[in-house]
Amino acid sequence: MNQFKFPVWKKGMAYGLLLVLLSLWGCKRRTPHEGVLIVIETRYGDIEAELYPDKAPATVAAFLRNVDAGDYTNTSFYRVLNDGNQVMGSPHASLIQGGLWKAKPQLMQRAPHIPHEPTNKTGLNHVAGSLSMARAEPGTASSEFFITLKYDSGFDYGGANNPDGQGYAVFGKVISGMETVRRIYDQPDADQQFRPPVTITNIKRVD
Numbered sequence: 001m002n003q004f005k006f007p008v009w010k011k012g013m014a015y016g017l018l019l020v021l022l023s024l025w026g027c028k029r030r031t032p033h034e035g036v037l038i039v040i041e042t043r044y045g046d047i048e049a050e051l052y053p054d055k056a057p058a059t060v061a062a063f064l065r066n067v068d069a070g071d072y073t074n075t076s077f078y079r080v081l082n083d084g085n086q087v088m089g090s091p092h093a094s095l096i097q098g099g100l101w102k103a104k105p106q107l108m109q110r111a112p113h114i115p116h117e118p119t120n121k122t123g124l125n126h127v128a129g130s131l132s133m134a135r136a137e138p139g140t141a142s143s144e145f146f147i148t149l150k151y152d153s154g155f156d157y158g159g160a161n162n163p164d165g166q167g168y169a170v171f172g173k174v175i176s177g178m179e180t181v182r183r184i185y186d187q188p189d190a191d192q193q194f195r196p197p198v199t200i201t202n203i204k205r206v207d
Helices: 008-026 059-068 104-111 178-187
Strands: 036-042 045-051 075-081 093-098 129-132 145-148 169-176 191-206
Touching: 008 178, 036 059, 045 059, 045 178, 059 169, 059 191, 075 169, 075 178, 104 169
Parallel strands: none
Antiparallel strands: 036 045, 036 191, 045 169, 075 093, 075 191, 093 145, 129 145, 129 169
């Protein structure tokens, strides 16, 4: 029986094509984004998010000021809201909250307040994966932020989760690493606090 032999020139073409495919496979191609990319590093994995300075300029500028200063290095996610730790009958939220409060409270107290940018002006809602600023009164947000795990419309302008009706300021969205957010969300908690807090090793810009 005659054995089929690949012509030499075809072998060369096939080898060249293989090299091209391997080189393309090895290239990490990033989906184009209009905003600023950051990564939140934790021991459970990384969370990559896109920030929207065109829609929430004051909030993004303040958050990036904290990032660039290294303020979020060795801080934590310390708070969680889930179905098991909220008052029955009130709108339930699903989120993890982090920032300077647990690890660097004095630095948090010195952080400048951010003018409130409500969702009815930015057009950004609290969909799953949203990054938003925690606050007391409108205009008192500074360094503490949270990530939603579902669409929490009660945090939007006019929503029921804050008595003043002004909602919270969304300024970005997770684009990679929601599985990490869920792993953190599932950690042990008591009285809406993680026990122990989940360390944020760093937050940095992505080139």
